[in-house]
Amino acid sequence: MKFMSVAEGVEFLVSDGDTVALEGFVDLLPMAAGHEIIRQGKRDLTLVRMSIDLVYDQLIGAGCASTLVFAWGGNPGLGTLHRFRDAVENDWPGALEIEEHSDAGMVNRYSAGASGSPFAILRSYLGTDLPSQSTSAKFMTCPFTGVEVVALPALNPDVTVLHAQRADRAGNVQFWGVRGAQREAALAARRTLVTVEEVVDRLERMPGDVVLPSWAVDVVAVSAGGAAPSHVPGYYERDGGAYTEWGRLSRDRAAFGAWLTELKAGR
Amino acid sequence: MKFMSVAEGVEFLVSDGDTVALEGFVDLLPMAAGHEIIRQGKRDLTLVRMSIDLVYDQLIGAGCASTLVFAWGGNPGLGTLHRFRDAVENDWPGALEIEEHSDAGMVNRYSAGASGSPFAILRSYLGTDLPSQSTSAKFMTCPFTGVEVVALPALNPDVTVLHAQRADRAGNVQFWGVRGAQREAALAARRTLVTVEEVVDRLERMPGDVVLPSWAVDVVAVSAGGAAPSHVPGYYERDGGAYTEWGRLSRDRAAFGAWLTELKAGR
Amino acid sequence: MNDYRPDEMMVVAAARLLDDHSSCYLGIGPATEAAMLAQRTHAPNLRLFYESGCIDAAPTTIPGSIGDPSLLATADVVVSVPFMLNYLVSAGRIDVGAIGAAQIDKFGNINSSIIGGGYRRTTVRLAGPASHPEVGYACGRVHVLMRHSPRSFVEKVDFVTCFGYGSGRGERERWGMTGGGPTAVVTDLGLLRPDLATAELTLAAVHPGVEVDDVVAATGWDLRVRPDVGVFAAPTEAELTILRRLRRET
């Protein structure tokens, strides 16, 4: 584990063509790390996330992704992700392959990856069109009951990126709030980058927290406010206005272009 | 969820012929509930547990079990479970079928059962003799990578029995300490009985605790000291002498018989 | 009283279909509004579950997202999302899954992924399945809340994200699905329920003031009308007051 800046961490861990999971569910959106990926002009990424929102809309609009693996994509509570739609519907700014799963599918694919299992099985894809549009879902028969199941391949990102409340000086990372697929995504990854609000001498444990041991973390980067405008329990609330503003701004390619230019200029 | 005495709970939930998992790993051994199963003379049980120790030795010696599903059986830190050995080696007090798994196998079988999945897969049985001696392990091929895996059927006990530190008046159950397969075993079960040290107005959450919601619990029975001689964090320490004493006493069928008579008499 | 809007009637009707002491896995929007209204009228012990891990949430204001503090801070227990998805939803521990959708077909199959064109480079890309496959497979029953229109109520959905009854009665059983499927589709015009024999969605009730023909016209397939088609009672004073207060205070 190394402490670095967000920019150094992204440069050190993320390469063009990588499979990258920026996880976090509702809370703890790794926004600062996503912006740095855009600034560094990473290309041809396979972006993976259970539930994609603003930061993926931005990464897709900025042309960082060639493939998206996901279960849901929206501006939470508000509606459409315009850059995501524009990419899928109009190939703008480039073609975007998609691989669509359910939330449970994504969670269990990470979990299989974290366990060293080659695949996960579930029954909930039966009857849906998910298996028909994906090479990453195959029918199998249970050898005990004869019922059909769907197998999904383990998901082992090259890099998983998370935002957490804090780390200690040894690089152990602590987060709390909505616990999505972060833990499984981090343990399934070949490399993990965690941005944190602060570094503390000692992690005071609390009910319902998750501690990722330092050996599951490659880089910790301090980034106070690095998950804004999402909610970071104990640090800051969700900035609903920023979500609304993104919905407005992102609707238009030119407005998005101006936003992107500003972001890359360093803001 | 109903509050009952341990005796009522066992009578209400456990029937002859059931598959029963008394879970708990090192800590939180559901001893009082096990003794009640013996007192009520339950028969022909399929006893299931990841890591069996004193209470299973007693249940087996008392003739409650016709089948044992397990991954390890011993007197922790001391050695042999004599009643278990006597049953397997000499059919005393009756024949005992065994179905042997690894710890990860048991955990993932419960987890599949708790998820409504018909089976779990893992790779660690490869090369071992576990699949050859069991009908509950089958080879499969990963449809994505072509590697072999072993499938294990989901494990859904008729009854799971746990010991926990406390419950609130609504029947939510809280435990902490070593977290074995209890949570998965409870959620996989058709019915769940939990003995607790005490009932409190409000469960004060603590780091690393597990709360089983009341709808996952059928009966809560107060049984202060109900996991002795095992360790119940926050309540009492392990009584090492009792484990040693059991090792001595259980070695001899007659001494065990005297112990059993005393137990049934109500002690 | 006549001063209510169709969207209010939809929420009121959906609330009335929720029975006390049942556990509901809810989407944000009308589904959550209906559950909150039901709790405040006939179903005080209704139990609210959200994918964010909230068990027995007790929101006092309408949540804007499943991560809203009104859910997380009031839930009895907050479990992890994997726990919720595997051990609660997929395991079939939820009585009612109440969700919205973009498109539904004659047999209650639901689409939240694409509209028109092929799957790749579709005409309209929607948000995607989220946990709807799990809801459709495993929840005791599914309540669907959506506005009626011929473009949304179609002969056959463009993509199935949440399985209803496939191509008819018996298909759920053949797949061995544990849940009961979409037993109620509540719209701004009325209520569709699957026919017991065929599982085709049929008109079971209309909202007050709505004509059966209006519903037929707003449905993209040849909607069959039950001989005993009913009419919902208009929202009561209490229902409207509560719903409007909730909406105002949020």
Next chain:
Amino acid sequence: MNDYRPDEMMVVAAARLLDDHSSCYLGIGPATEAAMLAQRTHAPNLRLFYESGCIDAAPTTIPGSIGDPSLLATADVVVSVPFMLNYLVSAGRIDVGAIGAAQIDKFGNINSSIIGGGYRRTTVRLAGPASHPEVGYACGRVHVLMRHSPRSFVEKVDFVTCFGYGSGRGERERWGMTGGGPTAVVTDLGLLRPDLATAELTLAAVHPGVEVDDVVAATGWDLRVRPDVGVFAAPTEAELTILRRLRRET
């Protein structure tokens, strides 16, 4: 100095094989004693993991079981047993799995289940596999600690609970196993290591004062001796002092 016992030499030798900064998944008994000794001599940053969920345990007294407070109260993090088994052991995140066993064969396959007779109604029923299948499959390497005897070191084990090298080199690779298998078997007489070409366990070193012939005689197969067979250095004053103090204070 000559005043040490063979079981002390076994622990000392096993300790010397543990390299600093490696992560060890440990059984109770000699394996844990060796790790604690290594931490106090050449490997202060050795990392101790236990199935009870303990990550980076720092016991000051020798634990009597994996649930001992000396482990749980000193661990950096205590995870659940399923987490430990799936995400750490099976996932191959452990460098060294150090375990005891009842029986081992020429190719390092280990048996902890039955001795003699058939599988049913065996002559001696042992404790069973626990997490040894996962250790054998996935740990970077496996260190086995056991007393030498012809009944324990056999041509072929009665039952494989922990896969070693099967029937020879290449079998682990054919199964696609991620771990490296039993690279060291430390006994009260010396050290066996798998032959690089065949994976057959061969005598790599003896303890001081032990003759090669003694080890061959205590081995139930025709033990091959490496041409460069070595001799362990006797325990140092420091090693013996530390080990004895640990044992005394427990």
